[in-house]
Amino acid sequence: MRTIDFRSDTVTRPTQAMREAMIEAEVGDDVYGDDPTVNNLQDYVANLLGFESALFTCSGTQANLVALMAHCERGDEYIVGQQAHTYRYEGGGAAALGSIQPQPIEFEPDGTLNLDTVEAKIKPDDFHFAKTRLLCLENTQNGRALPMEYLENARRLARKHELALHLDGARVFNAAIACKVNVSEITHYFDSVSVCLSKGLGAPVGSVLCGKKEFIDTARRWRKVTGGGMRQAGILAAAGLCALNNNVSRLADDHENAWFLANGLKKVTPLDVQFEESQTNMVFVTIPKDDVKPLNKKLKKKNITITPGRQLRLVTHLDITREDIETTIHAFKQFYKK
Numbered sequence: 001m002r003t004i005d006f007r008s009d010t011v012t013r014p015t016q017a018m019r020e021a022m023i024e025a026e027v028g029d030d031v032y033g034d035d036p037t038v039n040n041l042q043d044y045v046a047n048l049l050g051f052e053s054a055l056f057t058c059s060g061t062q063a064n065l066v067a068l069m070a071h072c073e074r075g076d077e078y079i080v081g082q083q084a085h086t087y088r089y090e091g092g093g094a095a096a097l098g099s100i101q102p103q104p105i106e107f108e109p110d111g112t113l114n115l116d117t118v119e120a121k122i123k124p125d126d127f128h129f130a131k132t133r134l135l136c137l138e139n140t141q142n143g144r145a146l147p148m149e150y151l152e153n154a155r156r157l158a159r160k161h162e163l164a165l166h167l168d169g170a171r172v173f174n175a176a177i178a179c180k181v182n183v184s185e186i187t188h189y190f191d192s193v194s195v196c197l198s199k200g201l202g203a204p205v206g207s208v209l210c211g212k213k214e215f216i217d218t219a220r221r222w223r224k225v226t227g228g229g230m231r232q233a234g235i236l237a238a239a240g241l242c243a244l245n246n247n248v249s250r251l252a253d254d255h256e257n258a259w260f261l262a263n264g265l266k267k268v269t270p271l272d273v274q275f276e277e278s279q280t281n282m283v284f285v286t287i288p289k290d291d292v293k294p295l296n297k298k299l300k301k302k303n304i305t306i307t308p309g310r311q312l313r314l315v316t317h318l319d320i321t322r323e324d325i326e327t328t329i330h331a332f333k334q335f336y337k338k
C-alpha cells in the first residue's frame, strides 16, 4: 500500500516518463564538458533564469557551497539567516571547507532579513575584521515566498556596499508561482542562484547553479575539488530536464493542496495552524505535547508519514493528491474526536 508522505517534497519518485528519458539520454564525459544532456540542462536553466552560464551539481548543498567558495575567499564573511539552509543545514560547509565566516542574523516572520540589521553587520574595511563579501537570501524561506519589493531593496543594499548577492533558490519556482511572476523576475536581482531539481520538481538528483560565465568557471573548479565532477551525468540531467518541462506549472497544485490542508486542519481543535498568504507548499501545525506520539501512531496506521514533533511541517508535492489531503484531514479529525 502506498504511503502519503508529508516529510518533504524530496520524497517523490521518478515517473515512468522520467525513467524513460533517463534511459534514452545522450551522454558523454561531463568532466571533459562532453555530455550533451548536461550541457542542454545547463543552457536551459541559465536561459530560463536569465544568466550567462550554469553548472549542474550533485545537490543543493554542493551548489550553495561552490557558490560561496566562488564568491568569497579565505577569511571573508557572508551574511545569512540564522535558520537558513546554507548556515544551519549544510554541516557548516562554508566555514569547514571554504574558510568563510558566516554572520547569521534572525529571520523576520516573513522570511526576510531586516536590511537595516544586515547593513549594521557589514564590517568596515579594517584588518581587525573579516571582509564582508556576500549576502545570502533564501526563497522560498520555510515555504514562504519573499515579497518582490524586498528583493529590489536587498539588491540596492548589496550594490551600495559592493556585496555579492546569492539566492538559495532551492524552491524558487514555488516562489515564482506564488508571486505570479516569471522566475527570472525573481532571479535577475541576484549575482548567483541555486535551484533544486530534486524538491517539488520531482527529479531524483541534482541542482543547478547560475551566474556569470567567469563565476561559473570558478564554481566548476570548486565542484571538482569537492568531488562533484561527474562523468556520464546526462542520465541524471535528463531527469532534471524532464522535471523542468513537466512539473513547473503544476507546483500550483501543491500550493492549492497545502491551502486546502491548512483550512481543513484549522477546523480541528486544538490544532494551531500557521499558514500565511505567502505560504507555498508547506503547512506548519503546532500540536499539544502529549499528542506527539499517539498522533504519529494513528497517522502511521493510515499510511500517513510525518516527521513527529510538537511543530509539524507538512509538505505537499507531486506524489500527494487532493484525495490524500482529504484522507489526512479525516485522520486528524478522527484522532481529535476521541
Ligand SMILES: *Cc1c(COP(=O)(O)O)cnc(C)c1O
Binding pocket: 058, 059, 060, 061, 062, 064, 085, 086, 138, 168, 170, 171, 196, 198, 199, 207
Ligand atoms: C533542500 C534545500 C537545499 C539543498 O539541499 P540538498 O538536499 O543538498 O539538495 C538548499 N536550500 C534549501 C532551502 C533547501 O530546502
